Amino acid sequence: MAEATEKLIIDGIEVEVPAGTSILEAARSIGIDIPHFCYHPHLSLAGNCRMCLVDIEKMPKLQISCGTPVKSGMVVHTNNERVRAARKAVLELQLVNHPIDCPICDQAGECKLQDYYMEYSLQASRMEVPKVVKPALVYLGGDVVHNGERCVTCLRCVRFLTDVTRTGELCAVNRGDHTEIDILEGRPISNLYSGNVVDVCPVGAMTSKDFRFKKRVWYLTTTESVCPGCERGCNTSVEFEQGRSYSYEPRPAKVFRVKPRRNDEVNKTWLCDPGRFLFHGYQAERYLGGPLLSSGGTAQPSPWNEALDAAADLLRKAGRDLRVIASPDLSCEELYLLRLLTERLGTTVFGWHPAPAGEWGVLQDDLLLRRDKHPNSAGAELLGYAKRDEGAALAALPAEIAAGRIRHLLVVGHDLDAHVTALGKLETLVLVHWNRTAMAGAATVFLPGAAWYEKAGTFVNFQGRLQRFEACFAPTGGKPEWFILLELLVRLGHDLGCSEVPGIFAAMAKAVPALAGTRWPDLPKTGVIVSAAEVAS
């Protein structure tokens, strides 16, 4: 049955939208952005900022477009003189008690108040009386630092903690222009989603404890990515500064923050704090050197070509005796290449990455966090890797090595530090990893990989949704795992005839039935379902 729709005219353009849609969303669907502070597509309606007022013919008063559902026959003006005057009035009032401290405000450059002022107001202040003074530096808990004077009292933060996390740490206290956002005495924000409070704030009232004063936002470049923290695969934007030189001093590229990217089917507009700050761990522990070749018990730096040749030789010699340990942290493309490599050598995958131990390993909830902390378990399964509970097989690894049943090992993207003594007894250990862990000392060849934000690829999340992520910048020292595997394959005599991720994807899509018909450039931003069954957690 077709959904009921309503037909109306917005700024002279005829629009047909489902019944119940707000005027604001209807306008957005045809590219008309109605300014607003309090409206948020995933929060309850507040209607208090009065910024989104529009003129509807035959209605005496201006109406809020966020709270007015469309009706057939409506004629809406979103930018006539009356509406512009109302916006200008609201903006003047929003700024009456605002400290206008943009030069020292972290939000400057991505502030709705700033943007709207430039677009709709541009008037001099007529405020000659003292402003209301409020606490301007309050730590509210989690990642949230609050400045009451910059607040526009849209209550998005309060509604987020009431509607979404249902923890309700924030509330509005006092009345009139003395209204403040506050916590209850001794009850700070203490949930795993505090970063979203900063995201939902349209102005500089809520700033990130982690990010504030680190970087002006206009120096940041944004790349569309997918969070590798768990099997949900929340859509993210990774914001980084490009590498550049100041006075001949090179400054390497660096990630500064990760923000959620809207995908109504996966994470709406939210992101958990552990996922948000995952990049810090990678950035701090990232190995920035080149490949290492073991000679006489010590690791020696080696050029990439020589290291890859050496690794390929070792793999060829090991042949069927080679055992492979893979990781569901790898992208589909990398897992596909690894599968080709094992097929080429006639060997099998021995096991892979178990779920991380400790508190983080078991963290899960009904909002975003999934128990499986790997982003691509479903993708690995799709590509024919065995079921995941092979942690037991990995536990048996030291015994297998001691008994001489495993002599040659290729490890890609997996941390085996716990077994470093046993690894020392191997004849061959080829290790590909983004971090130089303790086991790198035992490696015959260590090929440094890349962090997830340094490479492109696809993950399949727990819904069976194939999602694409892009590289922010090239890794320093290391190479993306797909590049290493591609080079090893070439050296083993299997040339895919491509040198970039889209090419690998095309080859994979041809070989894997579930991916038939998908093309890298056509992958939608919100992903595409490739495996119907939801992987049981």
Next chain:
Amino acid sequence: MDKEPILTKRMHLPGSHTLAVYESVGGYQSLRKALAMEPAAVIDEVKKSGLRGRGGAGFPTGLKWSFVPKESTKPKYLCCNADEGEPGTFKDRVILEKDPHSLIEGMLIASWAVGIRHGYIYVRGEFLDQIKILQGAIDEAYAKGYLGKGILGTAFDCDLTVHRGAGAYVCGEETALINSIEGKRGQPRLKPPFPAVVGLFGGPTVVNNVETLAAVPWILERGAAAYVAYGTEKSTGSKLFSVSGPVKNPGVYEIELGYPLMDFLNNECGGLRDGTILKAIIVGGSSVPILTAAECEGARLDYESLQQKGTMLGSGGMIVFPEGANMVRLLTRLAKFYAHESCGQCTPCREGSGFILRMLEQIYQGHGKLDDLDNILRVANNMTGNTICPLADAMQMPVVSWITKFRKEFEQYIISGQRGTGARHG
């Protein structure tokens, strides 16, 4: 009032707040009559009487009742608005004090008509004595079987609960009142949905003023036609006015709607005190536009006539100002009230009310400029009509009318360099 009083006819009796006295003059007979009628017929009778909300907005009561859906899966509620906080208004207070049973009976009739089993009376928190009297009356009514289960031997059950407010003026707005009863922050809700559809605890809800409900038993007793005989064609019945200021007899009066303002002032209120000259009158509570002495001539006290005069009947809280009253000081005090009572939700009201107050304070303290007056008017006009509830309008109307009508006085105050003393300017 020449005719027999409707709301105040029992108030002179000793012990008028007790059930015994109320019953002795025919109390609860209207309830008996209503329970014998079909609920729809009761609503019809109230519709025919032309009774309009006495809280200020003047919405037809019967029509309001008929908006409540007959079939509802959720319980329906009646809320009596006794949060009388508008400066100058103290008419509901006398009903709570002197005739609480008429309110209880009115609520029972309304509940029967709409199909409600639980009513709340939201009383202004400062009305401590009145709450005691009201609760006493409710207890008496329960004991006599007028409240509770099987009222007067019928299958009609109804409970009443008194809820004491916590001191916020905005809780007199019906949806803020509902939030407050629910234990939430007292701020108005976005409409639609209107309370008649989604109100208290999510159920359909009727919110009526004390005076409105107290008029209902009389209408049922004498019939709509008798009520229509009072007042004008569109403003039927009688209304309470609470008069303060330099009149000889300030107090609460019941008058027939349509009564000339000056006659009321000179006859009922005994005229102004000797030696004082009339300067202006606020007729319907502090939030309605003020009338100058000249405008008061010929004004009649009903919804339509006052609208023609550019003001409103409002709550009937009448404040009289004598010649010599310092309008700058008084408006500053009034602005302070509204700035203090703005709930802080909508931008125009939250920021505008404080902005206007601080500009007025600056003028009052002798630091004002002539431009400030236009700035105040501009901000006030930007506040109005753009908010969830009418509190912004309630501030805009006095501010604009006072400054426009007494502009000379404001200008003279600024030019003369007068300085008001003290920050409290009250």
